[in-house]
Amino acid sequence: MNVEEYIHSLFTKDDAILDKVLESIHANGMRNISVPPEIGKLLTLLVKISGAKEILEIGALGGYSGICLVRGLREEGHLTSLELKEEYAQLAHENLQRAGFGDRVTYYTGEALKSLDQLEKNEKRFDFIFIDADKENYPNYLDRSIRLANPGALIVGDNVLQRGQVCDASYVDLRTENMRAFNQRMANDPDLESIILPVGQGLSIGRVKESK
Ligand SMILES: C[S@@+](CC[C@H](N)C(=O)[O-])C[C@H]1O[C@@H](n2cnc3c(N)ncnc32)[C@H](O)[C@@H]1O
Numbered sequence: 001m002n003v004e005e006y007i008h009s010l011f012t013k014d015d016a017i018l019d020k021v022l023e024s025i026h027a028n029g030m031r032n033i034s035v036p037p038e039i040g041k042l043l044t045l046l047v048k049i050s051g052a053k054e055i056l057e058i059g060a061l062g063g064y065s066g067i068c069l070v071r072g073l074r075e076e077g078h079l080t081s082l083e084l085k086e087e088y089a090q091l092a093h094e095n096l097q098r099a100g101f102g103d104r105v106t107y108y109t110g111e112a113l114k115s116l117d118q119l120e121k122n123e124k125r126f127d128f129i130f131i132d133a134d135k136e137n138y139p140n141y142l143d144r145s146i147r148l149a150n151p152g153a154l155i156v157g158d159n160v161l162q163r164g165q166v167c168d169a170s171y172v173d174l175r176t177e178n179m180r181a182f183n184q185r186m187a188n189d190p191d192l193e194s195i196i197l198p199v200g201q202g203l204s205i206g207r208v209k210e211s212k
Pocket residue numbers: 033034035058059060061062063064065066082083084085088110111112113132133134
C-alpha cells in the first residue's frame with residue numbers, strides 16, 4: 001500500500017451520495033474529472049474551518065465538489081457555481097437536490113470569465129472560492145477571485161501541480177505555463193498568504209489578507 005492508498009483507506013468512507021454522482025456522470029457519458037474523495041473531504045474541512053458563508057465554485061461538472069463544499073457550510077450558507085455547459089449544470093443541480101442541497105446552490109452557465117464579470121458588476125463577494133475549471137484560464141480566474149474575495153477569504157485551486165509538469169522545464173505548453181503563472185502569483189501576490197499541498201494533483205490554498 002502506498003501513502004496515497006493508506007490515507008484513502010483511513011479517511012474516506014463509503015459515501016452513497018457521492019457514489020450516485022459518479023454513477024450519473026458515467027450514465028451521461030461524461031468523463032469523470034471530479035475531485036478525488038481525499039480532496040472532497042479536504043474541501044469540506046476547509047469550508048468548516050474557515051467558517052465561510054458564501055462560496056464560489058468555478059467548474060461544476062456533476063456536482064461532486066459542490067456537494068463536498070456545501071457539506072462544510074452552516075445552515076445559512078450558499079454556493080454559487082459556474083459551469084460552461086448547461087447540461088452539466090443541470091446534472092450537478094439534480095445531484096445537489098438528491099443530496100438535500102438543491103436550494104443552497106445557484107448555477108451560472110456559460111464562460112466562467114463572463115459570469116465572474118457579472119458577479120463583480122453585481123458587487124457579490126465570497127468567503128471561499130474554489131477554482132477547478134479550464135487550466136489555461138487559472139491566472140484570469142485568480143485575478144477575478146482576488147477582486148471578488150472578502151478579506152480573510154480562502155482561494156483554493158485544484159490540479160496545480162499538473163502531474164509534476166509545472167516543475168519540469170521541458171513542458172512549455174500554454175496549460176503548464178499558465179499554471180506556473182498561477183502558482184507564482186499565489187506565492188508572491190502581496191494580498192495573499194498561500195501554500196500548495198501535494199494531495200491529489202496538487203491543491204493550492206491562499207488566504208486573502210485583511211489589508212486587501
Ligand atoms: C475538473 S471539472 C470540475 C470538477 C468539479 N469541480 C468536481 O470536482 O466535481 C471542470 C469543469 O469546468 C468546466 N469548464 C471548462 N471550461 C470552462 C469555462 N471556460 N467556463 C466555465 N466552466 C468551464 C467543464 O465543463 C467541467 O465541468
